[in-house]
Amino acid sequence: MRLLFPAATALGAVAIGVAHYLAFVHVPMESTMGAVQRIFYFHVPSAWLFYLGALLCFGASLGYLINRKARWDAFAHASAETGLVFGLIVVVTGPLWARPVWGVWWNWEPRLTTMSLVLLMFAAYWVVRAFGGPGQGVRRFAAVLAVFAGPSIYFVRVAVNRWGGVHPPAETASRSDDVIKLTMYTCFFLLLFVFGLLLRIRYRAHRDALTVRAVRRRLARLGGI
Amino acid sequence: MDRPLRTLRALAFAATLSAAGLALAQTPAADAPASAAGDEVPNAGEVVDTFETSPDLEPMRYRHLWIAYSAIWLLVFGFMFRTYKKSEATQAELELLKRRLADLEGKNGD
Numbered sequence: 001m002r003l004l005f006p007a008a009t010a011l012g013a014v015a016i017g018v019a020h021y022l023a024f025v026h027v028p029m030e031s032t033m034g035a036v037q038r039i040f041y042f043h044v045p046s047a048w049l050f051y052l053g054a055l056l057c058f059g060a061s062l063g064y065l066i067n068r069k070a071r072w073d074a075f076a077h078a079s080a081e082t083g084l085v086f087g088l089i090v091v092v093t094g095p096l097w098a099r100p101v102w103g104v105w106w107n108w109e110p111r112l113t114t115m116s117l118v119l120l121m122f123a124a125y126w127v128v129r130a131f132g133g134p135g136q137g138v139r140r141f142a143a144v145l146a147v148f149a150g151p152s153i154y155f156v157r158v159a160v161n162r163w164g165g166v167h168p169p170a171e172t173a174s175r176s177d178d179v180i181k182l183t184m185y186t187c188f189f190l191l192l193f194v195f196g197l198l199l200r201i202r203y204r205a206h207r208d209a210l211t212v213r214a215v216r217r218r219l220a221r222l223g224g225i
Numbered sequence: 226m227d228r229p230l231r232t233l234r235a236l237a238f239a240a241t242l243s244a245a246g247l248a249l250a251q252t253p254a255a256d257a258p259a260s261a262a263g264d265e266v267p268n269a270g271e272v273v274d275t276f277e278t279s280p281d282l283e284p285m286r287y288r289h290l291w292i293a294y295s296a297i298w299l300l301v302f303g304f305m306f307r308t309y310k311k312s313e314a315t316q317a318e319l320e321l322l323k324r325r326l327a328d329l330e331g332k333n334g335d
Contacts, residue, residue: 020294036286039293046297085304092296096289100282130234194301201308208315215322222329 005200012197015190027183039097044173045188046089047115049195051153053083054122056199058150061143073139074206076146080125082199086191087119102166109165114156121149134213 023041030037060076063069094112095105106112125145132138160169173184 034283034286035290038290042294042297081304085300088300089297092300093293096293096296100285100289198301198304198308201305201312205308205312205315208312208319212315212319212322215319215326219322219326219329222326 008197012194015193019187019190022183022186027179030180033097033101036097036100039093041183041187042191043090043093043097044184045191046086046093048188049191050083050087050090050119051157052192052195053079053086053199054118054150054153057083057122057125057146061146061150064139064143065147070139070210071207073143074210075203076143077129077206078199078202080122080129080146081202082195084119084122084126085198086195087115087122091116091119107166109167110159110163111156111165111167114152114159118149118152118156121145121152125149134209 019041023038027038027041029035056079057076060072060079064072064076098107099105125142128138128142128145132142157170159165160167173181176184
């Protein structure tokens with residue numbers, strides 16, 4: 001059992017290597033965008049993983065508000081942080097793709113605007129958790145924020161089909177050539193594995209912090225602090 | 226929390242806001258391709274054996290690809306490193322507190 005996590009980490013490193021091989025060597029050049037299209041093999045799966053992190057945070061926050069167990073809050077916190085990392089990947093790589101393809105770094109069209117708003121909500125969640133301290137009030141406030149921010153993912157998802165804009169629609173991946181589609185989905189599952197590992201180590205760190213607080217309280221009761 | 230870390234976070238937040246401001250203020254570049262105007266690209270999502278390169282855009286495409294993947298791994302490894310440091314500090318504190326607790330409980334038991 002002790003070897004499970006190091007083995008999983010090694011497997012994660014292999015997954016990263018395989019994902020790079022697929023994105024850079026296996027898949028041929030795309031016909032309209034050239035080399036810069038290869039950003040999509042990490043950009044699109046990262047967006048899906050941001051949604052996943054947001055939804056996990058939403059579910060765990062709801063759970064925390066119902067049963068007030070600190071473990072739920074720790075899981076929500078870890079999910080938000082891990083999701084935020086993938087959300088940042090999306091907003092960093094998106095403009096780098098857009099500049100040679102659209103000619104601009106950014107466009108305030110529906111998908112990009114809704115994505116930035118939801119990302120800012122989770123950035124606010126992170127700021128509250130990072131600077132608010134460990135108090136119960138802060139945890140409750142953050143949980144309520146996540147409960148509002150989580151379902152907003154729906155608006156990001158449907159933005160292109162509902163309100164138009166220049167962003168490629170959500171179905172682009174499934175409509176693409178087979179090799180592009182297969183590479184995209186394989187990269188998603190490999191990055192999902194990396195997401196799981198990151199979530200696990202972050203959750204463990206928050207659980208350890210909870211244990212530290214519990215031991216501190218016990219010490220305080222015994223007069224050791 | 227460490228003061229330098231707080232400053233770094235505040236700077237990162239300010240940089241994000243500045244980037245958003247710059248994005249809002251920008252106008253389309255002169256070398257913008259047709260798709261910038263929202264035109265449909267007829268064969269997007271298809272793979273080709275030979276790719277017709279655009280001499281103006283080609284270096285930018287490779288440069289941006291390189292920057293994008295560097296940024297991805299900077300973010301992922303930065304997150305992993307931060308988590309590792311946090312875990313290490315928490316584990317060290319936990320060990321110390323447990324030792325202190327064991328000493329105290331031993332004393333109270335005597």
